[in-house]
Amino acid sequence: MDWTNLIADENWWMEKHFTPGRGGRRITKTVIHHNAGRLSIKGCYDVWQTRQASAHYQVDAYGRIGQYVHDSDTAWHAANNDANATSIGIEHANSGDASSPVTAETLEAGAHLVAAIHRHYDLGRPAWLVNVFPHNHYTQTGCPGHLAGSQNSAYMARAQAWYDAMGSGTTPTTPSPQEDDMALTEDDITRIAAKVTDGLRIGPSGQQATLASFVHAAARDSAAALRAVEALRADLAKVASGGVSADAIVDAVVARIKASR
Numbered sequence: 194m195d196w197t198n199l200i201a202d203e204n205w206w207m208e209k210h211f212t213p214g215r216g217g218r219r220i221t222k223t224v225i226h227h228n229a230g231r232l233s234i235k236g237c238y239d240v241w242q243t244r245q246a247s248a249h250y251q252v253d254a255y256g257r258i259g260q261y262v263h264d265s266d267t268a269w270h271a272a273n274n275d276a277n278a279t280s281i282g283i284e285h286a287n288s289g290d291a292s293s294p295v296t297a298e299t300l301e302a303g304a305h306l307v308a309a310i311h312r313h314y315d316l317g318r319p320a321w322l323v324n325v326f327p328h329n330h331y332t333q334t335g336c337p338g339h340l341a342g343s344q345n346s347a348y349m350a351r352a353q354a355w356y357d358a359m360g361s362g363t364t365p366t367t368p369s370p371q372e373d374d375m376a377l378t379e380d381d382i383t384r385i386a387a388k389v390t391d392g393l394r395i396g397p398s399g400q401q402a403t404l405a406s407f408v409h410a411a412a413r414d415s416a417a418a419l420r421a422v423e424a425l426r427a428d429l430a431k432v433a434s435g436g437v438s439a440d441a442i443v444d445a446v447v448a449r450i451k452a453s454r
């Protein structure tokens with residue numbers, strides 16, 4: 194993500210379900226959403242191919258950011274024409290189902306994105322219900338879930354910290370609050386790793402390794418490992434069983450890699 198120029202990690206430009214231009218209106222705010230589920234960047238794009246809706250950005254569960262509608266165009270996210278025309282809509286993946294919070298990575302990247310947008314368009318320091326609004330401010334909805342509830346103060350504190358830091362070309366002096374949102378324990382991960390290792394030999398770009406040794410090696414190059422384990426998701430789906438999903442395995446491995454940094 195290029196925070197200064199607002200260039201997302203991935204672009205999936207919508208060809209429908211948005212309004213070109215802003216109808217002469219000025220951008221004055223950001224509007225916060227959650228997926229009511231755990232969607233990937235491409236997953237949001239797919240949903241909006243058939244639903245008459247869109248948003249400008251999605252922050253996925255790993256903190257990666259996708260864009261779908263240009264900031265200069267009006268996305269259909271707030272169920273309110275006036276709000277749509279004057280805002281930038283940001284979606285956030287839940288860590289699990291609609292009732293779950295967002296991950297620490299999503300919270301941090303989403304807050305950073307709010308700060309970057311408020312800097313870029315001179316919207317002022319992010320403040321809840323002043324220039325940052327929840328979807329449910331405009332219509333009856335459960336959106337944005339915990340981002341308007343249990344995670345709201347943390348989210349806004351990080352948005353303000355990033356906004357202040359970006360004003361002086363630095364990064365926030367206080368680290369992001371880490372929370373353990375992984376349902377799986379270390380024992381679970383060990384058990385799953387052993388199970389997967391039994392049935393599959395895996396490794397980045399032809400370099401064969403068991404999952405256990407792969408996770409161990411990840412401590413040395415965590416960025417490459419994170420990319421590689423994402424690439425394994427499809428393969429893991431083939432061996433996932435016993436009520437353990439491929440997503441849960443990937444999440445567990447990602448969490449362990451991050452913990453080993």
Ligand SMILES: [Zn+2]
Nearest residue numbers: 226227328336
């Ligand atoms: Zn929403």
